[in-house]
Amino acid sequence: MRIVILLFDGVTALDPIGVCDPLARLPNTEIVFVSETGVPCRTGDGFLSLAPSAAIANVSEADVLLIPGGRPEGIQQCINSEALRSNIKRLDRTTAITGSVCSGSLILGAADLLRGRKAATHWRARDYMAHFGAEYTGDRITRDEKYWTSADVTAGIDLGLAICRHIAGDEIAASIELAMEYDPKPPFGTGNPHNASPKHKSIVAEILRG
Amino acid sequence: MRIVILLFDGVTALDPIGVCDPLARLPNTEIVFVSETGVPCRTGDGFLSLAPSAAIANVSEADVLLIPGGRPEGIQQCINSEALRSNIKRLDRTTAITGSVCSGSLILGAADLLRGRKAATHWRARDYMAHFGAEYTGDRITRDEKYWTSADVTAGIDLGLAICRHIAGDEIAASIELAMEYDPKPPFGTGNPHNASPKHKSIVAEILRG
DSSP: OEEEEEOOTTBOTHHHHHHHHHHHTSTTOEEEEEESSSSOEEBTTSSOEEEOSEEGGGOOOOSEEEEOOBOHHHHHHHHHOHHHHHHHHHHHTTOSEEEEOTTHHHHHHHTTOSTTOEEOOOGGGHHHHHHTTOEEOOOSEEEETTEEEEOSTTHHHHHHHHHHHHHHOHHHHHHHHHHTTOOOOOSSSOOOGGGOOHHHHHHHHHTSOO | OEEEEEOOTTBOTHHHHHHHHHHHTSTTOEEEEEESSSSOEEBTTSSOEEEOSEEGGGOOOOSEEEEOOBOHHHHHHHHHOHHHHHHHHHHHTTOSEEEEOTTHHHHHHHTTOSTTOEEOOOGGGHHHHHHTTOEEOOOSEEEETTEEEEOSTTHHHHHHHHHHHHHHOHHHHHHHHHHTTOOOOOSSSOOOGGGOOHHHHHHHHHTSOO
16 A cells, blocks of 8 residues: 655645544555655645655556645645646555645646545635635545545644545554544644634734744 | 754655654744765655755754654664764753654653653654653653653644644644644544554554664
């Protein structure tokens, strides 16, 4: 089983790392981090570089292909790259599962892989889904045939576990949930954007670093 | 505000990245990833390198110092390094908060920073806490004065949010919970090691990659 995860300058570190953690615990599974050219990528917060092991053009096939999200400039740069889009389309033709975390769905959309499909994405990116011919669901995880898309950042952990369940069954996936001690305790209960207060939304937009 | 996070060969990627994500969203905050020598560190699963921006010896002070966990060999190598232990002790003398995720508590313990304190850690590392003079709590997060320790892997996200709350107050931290869309949906409810089934524990120990 080969799982390919894209990195790019501006990627939100927790998007690829959160979806990777449960998948990397599966037996007989290889995770291949790739970037467009194979060089290290700076995370969106600017504090860390993630070093992939290959350029995407040098990977011939993938059982699972996953595209994380990131800062708008980073997403835009991926969307603008015809070479990257065509490598994503090429790999997609070899996958059993193609998926995205957060605004990674915009890259899948730009590669024309979500046309006519239902898709989840970052709540502030929802309007772009129609532009790519997809229908925004607002769900934390949406599966439409082999296309699995998730909402923002931490939803990637849930996506990783859902894919583990699909690949390896309930008992292995439930054990991975234990291995990650995934017994989360959100302190405020404010993590769902669909019932977030205007005050918290405005702090996210105007005060926090994104 | 300067937050220093240690990396080392064998680190579990989600430990430093999970605790970092909420903290990196705080305004006026700099995250400095360090390693013993400043060179990139291979994650415990072997699939990615994380590039720090400095050697720990070159960082003069920190408001917050955080030590993630990782594979036993990686933890042991950190514990064995007298230079690393003394740099951790030196930085700790400058912090308002010193903390750990998962088995990172063993490194804090080896630096003699948990003696006489209550501490959380990875459930399979609990017996080591007494060796370092600390009392294992079994909690997801334990705070003892300025020492904040957490349980396994995903508990680091909760630790990061707890530190955000302490530093920036409820409204900012609640907004960070929204920005991360931290509305987790563990599919099985098996993430708590204190009520895990023997079957899942044995799959974790014998079948999964750690």
